[in-house]
Amino acid sequence: MLIKIKKRSDAEEYEITPQSLxxxxxxxxxxxxxxxxxxxxxxxxPSALAALNINPYSKDVDGDRxxxxxxxxxxxxxxxxxxxxxxxxxxxxxxxxxTDPWSVTVEGECAKPGVYAxxxxxxxxKFEERIYRLRCVEAWSMVVPWIGFPLADLVKQxxxxxxxxxxxFTTLFDPxxxxxQNRNVLDWPYVEGLRMxxxxxxxxxxxxGLYGEVLPNQNGAxxxxxxxxxxGFKSIKSIVxxxxxxxxxxxxxxxxxxxxYGFFANVNPEIDHPRWSQARERRLGEYRKRKTQMFNGYAExxxxxxxxxxxxxxx
Amino acid sequence: MSxxxxxxxxxxxxxxxxxxxxxxxxxxxxxxxxxxxxxxxxIEHTTGGWALRFLMITLAVSPLAIIFKxxxxxxxxxxxxLYVFFYACLHFAAxxxxxxxxxxxxxxxxxIKRPYITVGFTAFVLLIPLAITSLNKLVELMxxxxxLKLHQLVYVCAVLAVLHFLWLVKAxxxxxxxxxxxxxxxxxxxxxxxxxxxDKAKSTGHNLGHHTASQSK
Numbered sequence: 001m002l003i004k005i006k007k008r009s010d011a012e013e014y015e016i017t018p019q020s021l022x023x024x025x026x027x028x029x030x031x032x033x034x035x036x037x038x039x040x041x042x043x044x045x046p047s048a049l050a051a052l053n054i055n056p057y058s059k060d061v062d063g064d065r066x067x068x069x070x071x072x073x074x075x076x077x078x079x080x081x082x083x084x085x086x087x088x089x090x091x092x093x094x095x096x097x098x099t100d101p102w103s104v105t106v107e108g109e110c111a112k113p114g115v116y117a118x119x120x121x122x123x124x125x126k127f128e129e130r131i132y133r134l135r136c137v138e139a140w141s142m143v144v145p146w147i148g149f150p151l152a153d154l155v156k157q158x159x160x161x162x163x164x165x166x167x168x169f170t171t172l173f174d175p176x177x178x179x180x181q182n183r184n185v186l187d188w189p190y191v192e193g194l195r196m197x198x199x200x201x202x203x204x205x206x207x208x209g210l211y212g213e214v215l216p217n218q219n220g221a222x223x224x225x226x227x228x229x230x231x232g233f234k235s236i237k238s239i240v241x242x243x244x245x246x247x248x249x250x251x252x253x254x255x256x257x258x259x260x261y262g263f264f265a266n267v268n269p270e271i272d273h274p275r276w277s278q279a280r281e282r283r284l285g286e287y288r289k290r291k292t293q294m295f296n297g298y299a300e301x302x303x304x305x306x307x308x309x310x311x312x313x314x315x
Numbered sequence: 316m317s318x319x320x321x322x323x324x325x326x327x328x329x330x331x332x333x334x335x336x337x338x339x340x341x342x343x344x345x346x347x348x349x350x351x352x353x354x355x356x357x358i359e360h361t362t363g364g365w366a367l368r369f370l371m372i373t374l375a376v377s378p379l380a381i382i383f384k385x386x387x388x389x390x391x392x393x394x395x396x397l398y399v400f401f402y403a404c405l406h407f408a409a410x411x412x413x414x415x416x417x418x419x420x421x422x423x424x425x426x427i428k429r430p431y432i433t434v435g436f437t438a439f440v441l442l443i444p445l446a447i448t449s450l451n452k453l454v455e456l457m458x459x460x461x462x463l464k465l466h467q468l469v470y471v472c473a474v475l476a477v478l479h480f481l482w483l484v485k486a487x488x489x490x491x492x493x494x495x496x497x498x499x500x501x502x503x504x505x506x507x508x509x510x511x512x513x514d515k516a517k518s519t520g521h522n523l524g525h526h527t528a529s530q531s532k
């Protein structure tokens with residue numbers, strides 16, 4: 001007999017999503033899941049599901065309940081330095097990004113390297129909706145209903161060799177489409193990476209949509225990583241390259257500020273950023289700060305990945 | 316009507332209202348829920364930005380008065396300086412009330428542990444005596460030389476305010492660097508100006524000395 005044991009960190013969808021919305025989304029996922037991504041893009045004008053842009057939950061100031069962050073906040077407050085370093089500009093500038101057609105280069109320690117059309121990477125996998133907390137290293141956070149598939153499924157599809165210890169992801173580099181890349185604020189292109197066991201963890205996902213809608217460009221369309229127990233900068237956007245490697249990838253923020261941004265970047269309220277506290281966070285749409293949780297509340301699922309590691313050193 | 320009359324009854328009221336516009340717009344945006352996804356941050360950034368801008372504008376007044384030989388410009392300096400304090404107060408209040416919600420333990424930790432908050436807090440505290448002593452009565456009471464000496468603190472405030480901004484950004488230092496550049500220009504102008512005055516005094520002083528020497532003969 002299969003007994004599903006609820007984990008403390010599981011977001012109970014019935015607590016979060018009103019029924020009508022929930023059912024509408026289920027219909028959408030069924031629809032998209034069956035179709036190729038390109039077809040889904042065509043059949044879904046971005047505004048079609050914008051009607052879901054409602055936040056029907058009453059505010060609960062004292063408790064630390066999770067509610068979905070409003071669609072307008074998720075899509076108008078973005079750290080996407082490829083467009084601009086302020087948070088409002090990506091939503092205004094990201095229209096210049098062409099996400100169709102989109103191809104992803106797969107290389108390194110795997111049996112199936114090559115240049116893949118996005119459809120061929122996404123189609124074999126079952127899409128699902130996952131409601132995750134996202135905690136930015138800047139001490140704000142949100143709750144996002146992502147649509148995507150487990151990264152583990154994609155990794156299996158690409159058949160990494162036994163030498164593959166890490167997965168490295170690269171964002172598109174094209175200053176014409178991404179005007180922020182004309183300034184050397186960071187060392188472009190943006191690179192992020194995960195240890196193989198982190199990549200294979202069931203929580204780690206590749207997202208192609210949010211709020212039942214195809215991913216808006218400013219949120220990292222058409223394909224992004226979502227690693228909910230790590231600071232947001234690990235969840236790299238608009239991925240064009242996946243590389244399996246034996247050595248730890250050189251990641252962008254780690255190169256930019258090695259003392260401030262580690263390779264692991266696990267959410268940890270006890271280890272402050274050198275310049276500010278990580279003990280609390282402000283949920284978008286709320287005024288009062290709330291306590292930040294260890295591993296962003298996903299300790300039960302991921303703490304074992306770091307057993308025996310000194311988290312103070314491996315920040 | 317004299318220039319003085321115009322300055323007092325036309326130019327100053329217009330300036331007073333103009334300087335209030337950023338605060339009014341911010342209030343309007345807050346009222347209409349137009350501050351975006353992170354209103355606390357928006358309020359902190361807007362008020363802090365205007366405090367810094369008014370600080371630069373205030374420090375630009377006397378160089379402009381010298382360059383354009385328009386001494387009357389100096390009559391706006393006090394009001395502009397008080398607007399620095401006004402926006403700094405809003406910024407400080409936003410931090411204490413909206414950001415930290417009177418969590419004094421957290422605030423204390425921030426001020427002690429976070430260099431960008433330490434310098435920002437210091438800059439704000441240093442502004443307080445400058446704002447208080449802007450009253451005519453107090454200028455008289457202190458005596459002009461002592462008053463001038465005290466108000467040299469504004470340069471310390473300006474340097475700390477730019478550092479406060481510089482140390483809080485993540486990677487894009489362009490904006491704080493621009494304020495830093497403007498501040499350097501304003502400070503260099505003063506050093507240069509002082510040297511000119513000293514040189515002038517020296518040369519006239521030298522002549523004077525020569526004169527007395529010849530007289531004593």
